[in-house]
Amino acid sequence: MTATIIYGNQLAETLRVKMKEEIVNLKRKGIDPKLTVVLIGDHPASKSYVSGKQKAADYIGMDSELIQLPAETTEAELLSLIDQLNQDTVVDGILVQLPLPAHIDEQLVIEAIRPSKDVDGFHPINIGKMMTNQDTFLPCTPYGILTMLKLYDIDIAGKHAVVIGRSNIVGKPIGQLLLNENATVTYCHSKTANMKELVQLADIVIVAVGRARMIDRSYIKKGATVIDVGINRLDDGTLTGDVDFDSVKEQASYLTPVPKGVGPMTITMLLKNTIKAAINHAQK
Numbered sequence: 001m002t003a004t005i006i007y008g009n010q011l012a013e014t015l016r017v018k019m020k021e022e023i024v025n026l027k028r029k030g031i032d033p034k035l036t037v038v039l040i041g042d043h044p045a046s047k048s049y050v051s052g053k054q055k056a057a058d059y060i061g062m063d064s065e066l067i068q069l070p071a072e073t074t075e076a077e078l079l080s081l082i083d084q085l086n087q088d089t090v091v092d093g094i095l096v097q098l099p100l101p102a103h104i105d106e107q108l109v110i111e112a113i114r115p116s117k118d119v120d121g122f123h124p125i126n127i128g129k130m131m132t133n134q135d136t137f138l139p140c141t142p143y144g145i146l147t148m149l150k151l152y153d154i155d156i157a158g159k160h161a162v163v164i165g166r167s168n169i170v171g172k173p174i175g176q177l178l179l180n181e182n183a184t185v186t187y188c189h190s191k192t193a194n195m196k197e198l199v200q201l202a203d204i205v206i207v208a209v210g211r212a213r214m215i216d217r218s219y220i221k222k223g224a225t226v227i228d229v230g231i232n233r234l235d236d237g238t239l240t241g242d243v244d245f246d247s248v249k250e251q252a253s254y255l256t257p258v259p260k261g262v263g264p265m266t267i268t269m270l271l272k273n274t275i276k277a278a279i280n281h282a283q284k
């Protein structure tokens with residue numbers, strides 16, 4: 001058996017075409033969603049992700065703006081900018097690209113964003129709503145993963161999902177979203193003693209550790225669904241995931257590639273959240 005490969009870039013394209021129409025319809029009703037992205041410093045990967053967000057917004061006809069500030073920007077300056085964007089009635093979504101330089105407290109910045117404009121879904125109020133299964137902005141990567149599983153009709157309820165990684169932006173929230181869908185969820189992390197045994201039990205494996213090709217077929221139960229969130233740049237410049245793709249594709253029933261897997265869905269869910277924010281703002 002060879003796994004069905006879930007190409008996130010193709011799903012993302014289909015969803016973006018639909019959003020393009022949605023934007024036309026919203027504009028007819030006087031709703032013009034706007035996303036503001038803030039980038040501090042010139043970290044090459046962050047610059048590339050931010051540019052991907054701008055291009056995707058342009059493609060669907062969404063108004064977007066990039067505010068790029070030097071790495072020396074102080075925490076107070078960034079908080080003051082966020083305050084201005086919170087007050088600006090034209091701005092629907094605010095995204096501060098992470099990671100931030102070490103002298104800025106990331107959590108303080110996340111909490112400064114008005115929850116109704118937090119299209120990243122990182123504000124504790126939005127996380128709390130997600131945990132209690134209320135309507136809110138879902139963090140974009142986990143939301144993208146859930147959308148991929150649903151579009152492929154992959155059963156979640158009653159299945160055993162193992163999440164490898166416990167970051168605030170991917171590991172913790174994807175586990176919660178799968179739990180909300182009635183999966184039984186196990187988290188593994190760097191201190192988990194029997195990780196391989198646990199992963200071998202999983203029907204759905206989400207890998208978000210940041211270690212190139214760490215998970216090979218010996219971890220994977222025959223027929224499992226494997227979602228690779230890792231983006232690792234090798235010395236030769238190529239990108240690879242946390243999963244050893246060629247090995248796992250012979251064992252899994254569904255598998256996401258890197259690149260062209262989860263990444264494009266992350267950006268697509270950001271657009272979706274921004275549209276949601278604009279509709280919410282228009283109803284107030």
Ligand SMILES: Nc1nc2c(c(=O)[nH]1)N[C@@H](CN(C=O)c1ccc(C(=O)N[C@@H](CCC(=O)O)C(=O)O)cc1)CN2
Pocket residue numbers: 048049052095096097098099120140141169231239258259260261262263264265266267
């Ligand atoms: N404020 C946020 N910061 C960060 C987030 C986030 O969701 N919000 N997530 C990541 C980075 N990220 C989005 O910002 C992101 C990562 C990767 C991709 C993507 O499309 N990857 C491509 C490959 C791109 C390449 O060639 O480098 C792929 O997988 O096909 C999009 C968004 C950390 N920061």
